[in-house]
Amino acid sequence: MLSRLVAHGFDLKHIQPPRGAAHLHCMTVSAGFEQRRNEHYSWDGMKRGSAPFLVLQHTTQGEGQLDYAGVRHKLTPGKTMLVTMPHEHRYFLERGGHWEYFWMLISGREAMRLSLDILATAGPVLSLSEAEVDTLAAATRTCLTDSTMSAGKASSLGYAALTTLYDAAFSALPAAAAAHPAAIERVLSYIEHNISAPLHVERLAAIASMSRAHFVRRFTETVGSPPSHYVLKRRIARAERLLLATEMSVVDIAAMTGFADGNYFSKVFRRVRNTAPLAHRATRFEAR
Secondary structure, three states: OHHHHHHHHOOEOOOOOOOOOOOOOOOEEEEEEEEEOOOOOOEOOOOOOOOOEEEEEEEEOOOEEEEEEOOEEEEOOOOEEEEEEEEOEEEEEEOEEEEEEEEEEEOOOOHHHHHHHHOOOOOOOOOOOHHHHHHHHHHHHHHHHOOOOOOHHHHHHHHHHHHHHHHHHHHHHHHHHHHHHHHHHHOOOOOOOOOOOOOOOHHHHHOOOOOOOHHHHHHHHHHHHOHHHHHHHHHHHHHHHHHHOOOOOOOHHHHOOOOOOHHHHHHHOOOOOOOOOHHHHHHHHOOO
């Protein structure tokens, strides 16, 4: 299917299917197959409006760059990028460079929920199998060539692309888990199942049967961040999903994700995500 997309040639298309009576919460908005060569090409994730959406972009030739959460990623052939908007990141072509890629832009609260799960697990850059790349290429090609695109088909194409990334992200979990020491795995599992409870470092160290200092050192070496930072990341990720997928109050979400109260949760959420919780929730309706 990738070869058929390449044979179709460079193209892009905005998709505006007729709306149905019911809202569909995963909707492909546009798609394209493009190349950039020795030109200015740069997208800032905080300057693309307030409505939430995601970009799925697969590199076929050349090299792009992604600055995400303070880390630089090289987008080389075979790499698939997933980013959400609004979010503090930038992807771009370096001066004198060449970058060829195909992409899909997808909106809707279910699309955002899935993408946040994928990002929390695998990060913004994934390496897919040939069959998975073919699935993304087939969805992109259908977007570009189907002249009678319905709302249902636009939604199913978005789901097909995102669930492909979902499988790629989560199929790697068993191998990754096996690489973690059993004591750290116990702690990670405890955090996921007790996100609303107090998760003091002393308690986590006891679960790992380690001293506090030894636990912090081993956890940081294994997971890549200190226990307190990891817990906050998981709490914010859970809160984002609840904001997008439920009508729960900020106070209830704060209680379910381990924050002392709604005011403190709002303060932390605003600091981490650069927006207030209710403002983040409200933008989901703009993407419909």
